[in-house]
Amino acid sequence: MRNGFRWRQAVVALAVVAGVAGCQDGDSGTKAAGASATAQPGARTQSPEEAAQAVRAAYTKAAAAKSARVEMRLNVADDRAPGGSTFSGVQAWGPSAADLKVYDSSYLAEIPGAPVETRVRSVGGATYVDLGTGLSAQTGGKRWLKVEAASADGDELTLQLTGGLAAVNMDLPKELGLLASSPALRHVGTGTRDLEGPRGYEGELPGGRLMQVWIGADGYPVKTVVHTETPGGGPRTSLTTTYSGFGAKAAPRTPPAGDTIAFPDLLKRVVRG
Template structure:
């Protein structure tokens, strides 16, 4: 396997974890509004919009968890997409998610079509499958720690470019949106499965946030768009069953391996080739 091919495998293995787990992911177009947003009528005053978003923030912060379905789309040189379904918690950050429909997994020879991702204790773990585990001494959980992106490795730096400013905590996003000078009401939510109101606003770091708030005052959908470092990410998250149990245990240490260990093993394989 050539050097570039080896890096693509390493990148694919880590991208799905970093994009949706440690770094989180949300929609992004560099702070510009989605097409057609300006045509939506504003039926509530800014004060009313702030009140609605702040109330949703309070409810979400108290719930601390929910069942989620996330669709991540990343554009740029190393773009791709993945879908995540399961349970997510915040304060502290935990997640137990099934990964499906992933272009990153498709790029890995022998990788499972579906896999599992866990977030606990400030780290994210991805089950790489039995075939990949044969290359890592039988260990099948790849671990990426939150501070890993700051380690200076060129590949990790490229991988996380533009994603470090994206926060996975929906309550925090709502709190920031409520405090934004650009928050406004867009009108009724338009979706067969959603009844409620839509709000949007710009946040620092070139981030655009749109939230759909249901009649019960909880967010039912959040779309966040961010562009930085030549990479654009978009995360659309649907929420339900607030307060769902989110007790997540990290895999045993002897069943995990680090991203840098993966790179080292790939490098050794290239040397033998």
């Protein structure tokens, strides 16, 4: 029974790995607590109007590009499934799609037989995780796990662990548009510990999320950080994304249906087993 429950938690945690690749609204949460960027001494602080203008310009450029190369680090603070994963590859938002490598993942490390590194594809409104061949006994021989938002319905633990995923599934232009309209938007100077030169801005998004963005001299976003807390003691997430190669093509293919297992079906198999 204990082993079965561990498996159930591990498979739900795998949904966290899948969830970052999608692009859905992040509209749940309470006020997010996150470290603010700090203005450099002597730097001129832009007015709120200037800050909004700069973020709107970045929105326009990102929306026109429709995609970019990304490296994302997701950290989740939660009593049930804390951990983190790193993703790299191409993410698109016009329309939504992604083809990402997953590595340095505590969630994969917790699942017996799971690969150390894997791939995640987001296409057609669903997200697919390549489980490799080490989990064939639990998946009925299927290689790809399919995760959809509806997968969280009807199961309290699953809902708690996957219901907050929308908070980290970022449509970059949409979030920049929301940030530009934030009454709390402010300029926080130039540069960070790892980025010298880009202009930094931060503000609250709907749902109480805190977003920070650094914009390069060419007007494109260089880096974003989104902090989110879900209500009722749910997951607290921090998603840090660096961007390059705007306009890079993301063309992930949907895995064969015969080689795919849906997330609810996998949960049922684990519980029965």
